[in-house]
Amino acid sequence: MPIQTLIGPEIWKSQLSKIKVAVIGTGNIGTDLCERMLRDPNFEVVAVIGRRKDSPGLLKLEGRIQKILYEGAQDLERIISLVDGVFDATSAYTHAEHWQIVNTAGKWMVDLTPSRIGLPIVPELIGYVKGMTLSSEHSNNYSMITCGGQSGAPLAYVLSKHARNISKLEISSSIASLSAGPATRDNIDQYIESTEMLMAQVSGVEKVKAILVLNPAEPPVMMRTTVTLAAETTDVNLMRSDLALIVRNVQKYVPGYELVVEPYAPMPGMVTATAKVSGAGYYLPSYAGNLDIINAAAVQTAKRHMEGSQIHNQENVL
Amino acid sequence: MNRFYDVTLRDGNHAIRHTLTPKFVGEYCRASANSGVWAVEVGHGNGLGASSYLVGASSFSDKDLLEAARDSLIPGGPKLAVHTIPGFATIKRDLIPALKLGVEVFRVATHVSEATVAKKHIQFLASQNVYVHGVLMMSHMIDLKGLISQVKLMESYGASAVILMDSAGYFIESDVKDRISAIKNESNIEIGFHAHNNLGIAVANANTAINSGAEIIDGASMGLGAGAGNAQLENIMATRLRSGDNIEIEHFLKMSALVEESYKEKLPRTTSSSTQSGLAGVFSGYAPQVKQISDELGIDISVLWGELGKRKLVAGQESMIREVAQDLMNL
Numbered sequence: 001m002p003i004q005t006l007i008g009p010e011i012w013k014s015q016l017s018k019i020k021v022a023v024i025g026t027g028n029i030g031t032d033l034c035e036r037m038l039r040d041p042n043f044e045v046v047a048v049i050g051r052r053k054d055s056p057g058l059l060k061l062e063g064r065i066q067k068i069l070y071e072g073a074q075d076l077e078r079i080i081s082l083v084d085g086v087f088d089a090t091s092a093y094t095h096a097e098h099w100q101i102v103n104t105a106g107k108w109m110v111d112l113t114p115s116r117i118g119l120p121i122v123p124e125l126i127g128y129v130k131g132m133t134l135s136s137e138h139s140n141n142y143s144m145i146t147c148g149g150q151s152g153a154p155l156a157y158v159l160s161k162h163a164r165n166i167s168k169l170e171i172s173s174s175i176a177s178l179s180a181g182p183a184t185r186d187n188i189d190q191y192i193e194s195t196e197m198l199m200a201q202v203s204g205v206e207k208v209k210a211i212l213v214l215n216p217a218e219p220p221v222m223m224r225t226t227v228t229l230a231a232e233t234t235d236v237n238l239m240r241s242d243l244a245l246i247v248r249n250v251q252k253y254v255p256g257y258e259l260v261v262e263p264y265a266p267m268p269g270m271v272t273a274t275a276k277v278s279g280a281g282y283y284l285p286s287y288a289g290n291l292d293i294i295n296a297a298a299v300q301t302a303k304r305h306m307e308g309s310q311i312h313n314q315e316n317v318l
Numbered sequence: 319m320n321r322f323y324d325v326t327l328r329d330g331n332h333a334i335r336h337t338l339t340p341k342f343v344g345e346y347c348r349a350s351a352n353s354g355v356w357a358v359e360v361g362h363g364n365g366l367g368a369s370s371y372l373v374g375a376s377s378f379s380d381k382d383l384l385e386a387a388r389d390s391l392i393p394g395g396p397k398l399a400v401h402t403i404p405g406f407a408t409i410k411r412d413l414i415p416a417l418k419l420g421v422e423v424f425r426v427a428t429h430v431s432e433a434t435v436a437k438k439h440i441q442f443l444a445s446q447n448v449y450v451h452g453v454l455m456m457s458h459m460i461d462l463k464g465l466i467s468q469v470k471l472m473e474s475y476g477a478s479a480v481i482l483m484d485s486a487g488y489f490i491e492s493d494v495k496d497r498i499s500a501i502k503n504e505s506n507i508e509i510g511f512h513a514h515n516n517l518g519i520a521v522a523n524a525n526t527a528i529n530s531g532a533e534i535i536d537g538a539s540m541g542l543g544a545g546a547g548n549a550q551l552e553n554i555m556a557t558r559l560r561s562g563d564n565i566e567i568e569h570f571l572k573m574s575a576l577v578e579e580s581y582k583e584k585l586p587r588t589t590s591s592s593t594q595s596g597l598a599g600v601f602s603g604y605a606p607q608v609k610q611i612s613d614e615l616g617i618d619i620s621v622l623w624g625e626l627g628k629r630k631l632v633a634g635q636e637s638m639i640r641e642v643a644q645d646l647m648n649l
Contacts, residue, residue, distance in 0.1 A: 172372045174635050177432060185434045189408040209370055212405040216431040216459075217630035226637035228371040260641050270371065274637055 018044040019306050024076055024098055025089030026050035028181060029112055031057030032283035033087055033295050038064060039282070042303060047079045060283070073097050080105040084306065085140075087298055088113055091183060092190065099141055108140035108305055110298045114190045118143035120198050122153040123300040124250050129157065129202050134301075134308045142301050146191050147290035148173035148212060148225055149198040150297045151257070151277050154246045155227035159263060159271055160203035162238040163231035169203050170228045171195060172211035176220035179288040188212060205229070220287035224260070228272035236271060239263040243273065253300040254293050255280055319563055320528055321356035323510065323536045324551060326577060327387070328401050330542030332363035332603050334584045336376040340386035342580055346539075347390035349576050353569035355551075356534070357399040357423045357449075360387045363544060363603060364633070365401035365427065367412035372636050373603065380412070384419045399423035401453070404435045405634065409442050417446055425481065426472075427453035429632045430460045433471040444476025451510065451534075452477035455633055458488040458599055462500050469501050469509075479508035479534055484523065485603075485633060487516025487546055487596040491526045498530035510534030513549040515541055516596025518588050520549035525557055539574040540585050545595060545602025547586030550574075594620045598627030607636050611643050621646060 019042055023030050026048060034057075037043035047067035050058050058068055069075035076086065076098060085108035088098050095115040102109045111118045118141030125132055134142075144150065152171040160166055184191060195210040215221045240263055250257045256278035263273040277289030284291050327346060331338045343360060350358055360383050362368045362376045369376035376383075380400075387398050400421050402412065413424070424443045426436045436452060443450040452472030457465065469480045482497060494511065501509055511527035513520035513536070524535050537554045541547030552570040559565040578585065586592075595605065600623055608626070612619040625642050 168371075170371045172370070172634075172637055174638070180435075182434070185432075186438055188404050188435055189410065189438065192405070192408050193410075211370060211372055211634065213632065213634035214405070214429065214432050214435060215630070215632050215635065216429065217632075221629075224638065224641075226372070230371070261637075261644070272371070272637070274641060 018042060019085070019302060020044050020046050020083045021085055021087060021302065022047040022049060022076065022079055022083045023087045023089060024049040024072070026055045026057040027089065028057070028284055029291060029295060030089035031060060032291060033089060033298065034061055034065065035282040036295055036299055040299065046083050047075070049075045073101060077101050080107060083107065085109060085302060087302070092187070103141070108302070109142070110301055111141060111143045112294060112298055114146060114187055114194050116143060116194055116197070117141060120145050120201060121297070121301050122150060122202070123253065123297050123304055124154055124246060125157055125202060126304060131201060134305050140305070142305070144294050144298050144301070145198045146195045147175070147223065147294045148191070148210065149195045150293045151223065151225040151275055152195070152227050153198060153202045154250055155225070155243065155273050155275060156199050156203045158243045158246055159227055159229050159239055159273065160205060161242065162235040163229055163233065163271065165232035166203065166205045167230045168207045168209070169199055169205040170209045170211070171199050171225060172213065173223065173225040174213040174215050174221065175223045175290045176287045177214045177216035178220050179284070179290055180214050220285070222287055223277040223289035224274055225277070226261070226272060226274040228270065230270050232269065234265065234269070234271045236263050236265060239271065239273070247275070254296045256286070256289055256292060320532070321534045322354070322551070322554070323399070323534055324350060324355045324358045324396065324538065325512070325536050325548060326538040326542050326551070328359040328361050328365070329363060329544055329548050330538050330577070331361065332544035333542050333547065333586050334581055335606060336362055336369065336374045338378065338383060340378055340382045343383050343386040344390040346573065346576060347387050349573045350569070351392050351395040353396070353573065354566065355396045357397040358387065358391065359399040359401055359425070360384055361400050364406060365403050366416055367407035368403065373634065381415065381419065384416065384421060388420045397422040397449070399425065401425045401427060402439065403427045403634070404439050409439060413439065413443065417448065421448065423449040423451065425451040425453045426477070427455050430454040430457045430468060431464060433468040436472065437475050440472060440475035440477050450477050452480045453483060454480065455483045456485045456601060457482040457497065458484060458486060458493065459630065462497065465497060466501055466504050469505060469507065473505065473507045477507070479510055481510035481512055481534065481536070483512040484514055485601050486599045487514030487520065487592070487602055488599045489513070489523055490517065490519065491523060494523045494526045495530045498527055498532050502531045508533045510536065512536035514543065514545055514547070514596070514602050515549065515586070515588055516546040516592045516602065520547070521553045521557060524549040524554050539570070540577040542577050542581065543586060543602070545586065545605045546588040546592035591619050591623070594623040598623045600626045600631065601633045603633060604636060604639060607639050611639050615643050615647060617643055617646055
């Protein structure tokens with residue numbers, strides 16, 4: 001019998017010690033991650049590592065985190081023995097170097113850059129999608145892929161599950177311009193390629209297309225992601241009931257995730273559905289649902305990884 | 319003299335729901351050979367790689383359409399051009415194949431306030447041996463200062479010209495004049511203007527753009543384009559002829575007759591709905607889906623256009639039309 005049912009999830013959880021982490025990168029994503037975990041009793045943020053002393057994120061965290069450091073990879077190497085794992089919120093270009101340090105130390109990494117080095121993870125789909133497992137046999141580097149990917153994967157998974165002979169799947173996201181920083185703008189091709197790769201994995205569909213639209217409207221728009229597929233047969237009723245379930249589960253870690261257009265068939269052989277994501281508003285404003293969902297997924301992945309390794313250890317003891 | 323840029327085979331694809339065929343592309347390109355048009359733009363209405371459920375699927379691939387055009391254009395005649403929007407198209411999947419197919423003019427388009435998204439694409443194309451234009455779509459949705467800074471961004475990435483698109487057909491003549499004159503005061507970059515006819519003054523706006531200093535003018539034969547259509551190319555040329563330019567009008571009449579015969583049922587015109595969308599400042603390309611959804615849900619189309627305008631939707635947010643319509647029904 002699995003440990004969780006043996007002693008009940010709540011008791012089991014309280015027996016865990018806090019998850020000790022470091023965050024590298026102090027832009028919007030890194031700062032929001034710190035704020036999020038500072039409020040979460042499961043975590044202890046041991047260190048945050050930036051590259052310049054005057055970054056607004058670091059100033060905001062001063063006095064609230066033990067170690068505030070400025071020397072990137074060098075500092076990561078110095079503190080790696082103090083933590084269970086690391087969140088990388090820097091850039092695809094520096095991620096490889098950081099991962100080498102973390103990997104050598106035998107720790108886990110959650111990657112929020114679009115580097116595509118790690119294993120793609122959508123927390124709600126762990127164990128459901130081929131290859132999406134938290135297993136130390138493969139790699140302890142988990143990639144959060146993209147915001148569009150995180151918001152669209154549950155839709156793509158459910159829609160494709162209840163459709164046969166799918167010829168094509170498409171994901172389009174619109175996000176508030178203010179929430180798209182310079183890295184997203186410079187890497188828009190990478191965003192599209194990574195999102196398409198994740199959608200293909202989640203749906204099993206070969207022909208996949210991703211689209212990203214930035215909307216500058218004031219007040220800023222909430223993120224929306226639409227997934228559409230064409231297939232020989234589809235069961236819209238099953239899609240609706242399954243999606244209602246999965247959305248409730250995603251809401252447990254992304255409270256602002258909701259279905260705004262239920263699966264429907266705009267024409268025979270085609271089904272489409274739309275989700276909206278508003279942010280929890282830790283460090284970033286609520287319109288930044290795109291940043292919120294990727295951070296929420298990162299934190300959830302770390303929890304799931306630690307739970308998994310805890311179960312593993314206890315099973316050995318038993 | 320100005321350079322005239324023919325968007326019939328690209329923007330026109332909106333009007334015919336992206337059903338453009340290689341055969342028609344070939345015929346039209348041959349008819350344009352000696353017209354003096356600077357470039358002929360070919361492809362899906364939203365450009366390279368845009369065939370999708372979101373904005374409409376093409377009957378033929380970009381490759382099929384571009385090959386048909388390339389094989390029918392002649393040296394010294396119009397150049398082969400494409401429209402491309404970062405977020406739809408990528409360098410690897412779309413731009414590089416288009417370069418290999420022999421495209422000579424690339425227009426990289428973003429919403430008017432989002433030029434930074436085009437940086438990598440423009441920089442990449444500027445390093446190739448092609449013309450690169452930046453395009454600011456929905457150019458009514460920004461103030462003058464903002465517009466000038468976006469033009470300068472595109473210039474700094476390597477665009478040789480920046481095209482202002484009145485994608486919603488919202489501009490009156492003073493809007494055109496104010497914007498182009500202001501840019502010309504601040505920058506030496508070449509400016510183009512792309513009109514839509516929602517308010518019935520696209521040809522007049524094209525002429526205003528010329529008189530305000532724009533070098534590149536977009537038009538489509540029979541106005542074939544999104545929503546109420548583009549500035550009618552043969553009428554622009556006729557007015558230029560009257561204004562004293564040296565124009566061989568018969569080529570343009572032949573091109574427009576070809577479009578008229580082939581797409582009789584699909585020719586755009588200003589309607590009550592397109593006037594509403596123009597006044598609301600909503601992207602012209604939304605028209606088919608707005609019509610379909612308002613019919614299906616029984617909503618007054620003018621109310622739906624008005625609400626879409628209030629929400630400040632930009633091109634590429636077609637999937638929100640239904641959500642907005644549902645919200646209206648729940649009021």
